[in-house]
Amino acid sequence: MSFWFWNGLRRGIQTTRYPKSMELERGVSPGRPVATSFKSSAEAEQAAGQCPVGAIVARDSVADLELGRCVYCQRCHFGARYPLDWKYDYEWAQIFPGAQDFAVLPKPYRKSLHVIVVDAGDCGACLHEVKQLNNPLYNVHRLGIFFTPTPRAADVLLVVGPVSENMRVPLQKTYEAMPDPKRVLAVGACAISGGVFGRSAMSAGGVASILPVDLEIPGDPPPPLAILHGLLVATGRKVPAAGAQVS
Numbered sequence: 001m002s003f004w005f006w007n008g009l010r011r012g013i014q015t016t017r018y019p020k021s022m023e024l025e026r027g028v029s030p031g032r033p034v035a036t037s038f039k040s041s042a043e044a045e046q047a048a049g050q051c052p053v054g055a056i057v058a059r060d061s062v063a064d065l066e067l068g069r070c071v072y073c074q075r076c077h078f079g080a081r082y083p084l085d086w087k088y089d090y091e092w093a094q095i096f097p098g099a100q101d102f103a104v105l106p107k108p109y110r111k112s113l114h115v116i117v118v119d120a121g122d123c124g125a126c127l128h129e130v131k132q133l134n135n136p137l138y139n140v141h142r143l144g145i146f147f148t149p150t151p152r153a154a155d156v157l158l159v160v161g162p163v164s165e166n167m168r169v170p171l172q173k174t175y176e177a178m179p180d181p182k183r184v185l186a187v188g189a190c191a192i193s194g195g196v197f198g199r200s201a202m203s204a205g206g207v208a209s210i211l212p213v214d215l216e217i218p219g220d221p222p223p224p225l226a227i228l229h230g231l232l233v234a235t236g237r238k239v240p241a242a243g244a245q246v247s
């Protein structure tokens with residue numbers, strides 16, 4: 001017991017300083033592939049062919065990304081014949097392509113945001129990363145962000161998983177029980193595009209087929225700071241990622 005007391009005093013505060021300053025430690029993000037220029041369109045086509053889920057799209061001599069499909073297998077980078085560049089950032093949240101009239105939540109929500117998480121058929125990976133936000137390293141309470149099990153107290157609906165058939169109705173009911181204004185975040189490739197599960201009799205193939213999605217956070221799973229970035233974008237404390245075209 002006394003060891004942990006003195007160890008805590010010796011090491012000091014370990015909580016990340018993000019979003020005040022960027023967290024640059026190696027390991028806070030697995031990174032992601034980024035659009036890469038090749039010598040010819042043929043090479044870009046070859047690079048696109050390396051992706052098992054069709055997340056790379058050849059546009060002339062550029063291999064571009066649809067990050068909402070990417071399952072972060074890293075095949076297009078490590079050991080690839082036509083490697084794409086890889087970037088170790090984490091501010092990945094994007095406005096969902098169908099959310100034309102997306103607006104950030106009103107200003108009071110910057111200091112007090114309540115989030116309800118729905119596991120809509122998640123494998124456990126994205127949910128595990130979401131849970132990290134409450135640990136001392138990320139400690140989202142310091143930013144006025146709280147998780148709630150009660151839809152009537154929630155401002156943001158954070159969904160992980162491709163939405164299995166059994167979770168379709170509970171997800172809809174959760175959304176309907178939330179007061180306005182509310183925002184929906186699709187977290188991870190499965191929630192955005194269905195991921196490796198795709199669309200089938202038992203999978204809706206993404207949250208957008210059931211609810212109006214406002215923001216998407218690519219990753220498979222996205223690291224905790226990417227999810228935190230999405231929550232900050234919802235309240236206008238951060239801007240959406242620029243450049244990457246997602247799903």
Ligand code: SF4
Nearest residue numbers: 051070071073074076
């Ligand atoms: S990391 Fe993403 S883009 Fe690259 S091969 Fe894997 S799924 Fe495709």
